[in-house]
Amino acid sequence: MENAMFCYQCEQTMGGKGCTKHGVCGKTPEIANLQDLLIYQLKGISCYAKQLIEKGESINKEIVKFVENSLFTTLTNVNFDVEAHVELLKESQEIKEDLRAKAPTGTYSNEATYNLSDNKEEMLKDSIKAGIMYDQDLDPDIRSLRWTVIYGLKGISAYGHQARYINYHSEQVDRFYFIALEATTNDSLTVEDLIRMVMRTGEISIEVMRILDEANTETYENPSAHKVNVKIKKGPFIVVSGHDLRDLEQVLKQTEGKGINVYTHGEMLPCHGYPKLNKYKHLVGNYGSAWQNQQKEFNDIPGAILMTTNCLMRPRESYKDRIFTTNVVGWEGVKNIKLNEDGTKDFSSLIEKALQLGGFKEDEEEKEIIVGFGHNETLSNAEAIVNAIKKEDIKHLFVIGGCDGAKPGRNYYTEFAEKVPKDCIILTLACGKYRFNKLDFGTVAGLPRLLDVGQCNDVYSAVKIASTLADAFDTDINSLPLTIVLSWYEQKAVADLLALLSLGVNGMYLGPTLPAFISPNVLQYLVDTFSLKPISTPDDDLKNSLQQHYQ
Incomplete structure (x- = not known):
């Protein structure tokens, strides 16, 4: 039996109130409820982690990475794969039990004491208690501020993930995930306390953006004004969408000398401004426009597409076999390119697909815009x-x-x-x-x-x-x-x-x-x-x- 859902985290939410039958983004009630339960688990993990932080202990970076990636997984238009969520949930329980054993004894919230079942059906039954509106008697302002903090954290996690992938992170941000998530379970916090936490979330957002700016500019040099062709060129091609500069760099390195053109898409457009990326001659331009037009723009194109971060929409059958995901992005039946032990990725399946499809047949007349x-x-x-x-x-x-x-x-x-x-x-x-x-x-x-x-x-x-x-x-x-x-x-x-x-x-x-x-x-x-x-x-x-x- 499928539960109803309730989600109001994005601007397009149904009727400006909340999606209750199906996400406007494409997520099913099943995914929505597993995501609720994952956030619930992260809150529980954080209750124990905060106690350990207060004792002066540091939290293992693998746990920080798990919390960051899980938050990012639940951000709008990132991951729609049921099995990926079930795996994350199972891992969350292991982490929770590990921290529980180390944390001081005391009274903890329901999120902390809850134990996850190991089968999906039970998880879905339990997800009701993790729902946004589960506690009907909660003060609406407290609810509003708690979820504002959580949604701010989801945004921060996306930036944190991007920076960590280039080996940059901030201790302040890493600790804040646990402190802020615990605050959303803490019934002793007043509206004023939570307003302070919302403002603190804003300060941490500045900090994570500063770290990401440092990561991008120190790794790829400061962007400079650069012209970008927004029309297509003849030949096999790969379109790289999302936000991740390191993924684009690896695609560029692995396609060098193979006669493949690489285009940016969506939020990847600014990559043309970075000297260490625009030095690649086969980074030929930007294809298409913003994320919400992808179903039309990717429809039947004779090339391969890589989604590095959000925003992924339901892939049409006409291009489902030529779209690839990486990092935490996922859709059932779409190939996800994993990270190797040495921190690199093998994009050969993406490259083979691009060569096999053959690409555009002729050049369009160039039109340039300036970025950087x-x-x-x-x-x-x-x-x-x-x-x-x-x-x-x-x-x-x-x-x-x-x-x-x-x-x-x-x-x-x-x-x-x-x-x-x-x-x-x-x-x-x-x-x-x-x-x-x-x-x-x-x-x-x-x-x-x-x-x-x-x-x-x-x-x-x-x-x-x-x-x-x-x-x-x-x-x-x-x-x-x-x-x-x-x-x-x-x-x-x-x-x-x-x-x-x-x-x-x-x-x-x-x-x-x-x-x-x-x-x-x-x-x-x-x-x-x-x-x-x-x-x-x-x-x-x-x-x-x-x-x-x-x-």
Whole structure:
């Protein structure tokens, strides 16, 4: 018998309230309930781990990695494979028992004392108690704040996973997984305590993005402005989607000299800016657009596709045999390329598939866009930007970024970008940029008006740019002629939003709709404290942004 489900972690959740029969993302009640139980197990593990941390003991890095990867597995559009979840659940019980034996005796929460059954049917029965709405009597604000912390952690785990894959991590982040997860089980914490934990989640989000920025820039060098062809070339090819730079590098190394073209897709577009990646001549361009168009864009293409992280949608039969996953990404019946003992991966099955399919028959006429305006590249122009703002040649900076999605209402971001006055600069990041990154915005004060800062985690770059400019004007971020317009879809965007709030950034616009997991009181708190605004119309929001700074 199949249980119902309840999930409201993403922007596209049914009716803006919650998915109860089937996930809009494609997950079944079975997957949703196994994911609930996995989060429940992670909370239990964390109750014991926190006690050990307080005793001054360090938690084994394999356990940290397990918690990080499990959180990431449950993020929207990552893993839809039942067996993968069952295996993770079994491992979670072993880890829990191991920590339980070491932790001091005392009273622990239900999440900690619960023992998992070893068969899937029993797991599914037990998953009811792990459901978001299981405790009907829980204060809605407490529930809202607990899940805001968990969704922030899911976003952090995605960035942490990416950094750890290049052998970078932060002790602070590693400890925080356990401290924050335990806090979501702790009935003694008040609304005020949990608001502090939400803000702390934002601070840790900044920290994990800093580590990931360090990992990417020290390994692949600082991105620089680089032209990218967005049209196709003749010949066999591989499309690499997701976010993982190291996977792309390994594909590039293993395809060298084999006559295979490699394209980035989705959030991999910024990879063209990194010198150690764009040196490969067969990294020929970017194919397609944002994640939600993949079923159409991958339909019957004569090439192989690699999904390195989210966002995976249900693969159509027309390309299910030519799409591969790696890391924690999974779909039943789709080949997952595992990590070898030495930390490398063997992409030969992907490469063979690309050669066998033969690729595109002819070149399209080239069309180029520019990427690579991370903090290092943009701040190399800092003096010019500061002078142009002082002379009012540049009137305002807009950060228009975040996730894209399929629901109506996202045309707002295209219209907003198109209507930004010619004497303003747009900084953009994440896949929301596909709404407008192929339009010609021209230049202002000798700089391109559209600066592509990078992936969603490059909110860190945007913050670094803003704080450097604020220092140059001897002021703070909120006093700059700067407006942040965010589109959110999944939990990395939640981590990004919390990061910005933890820095005290005021007056941000958020859309296309507000998160279903934010209760009315918590929303009011965010509005009162940070002047967080839901988007309205591009004209009104533009007018208000510009007026605010030029009254």
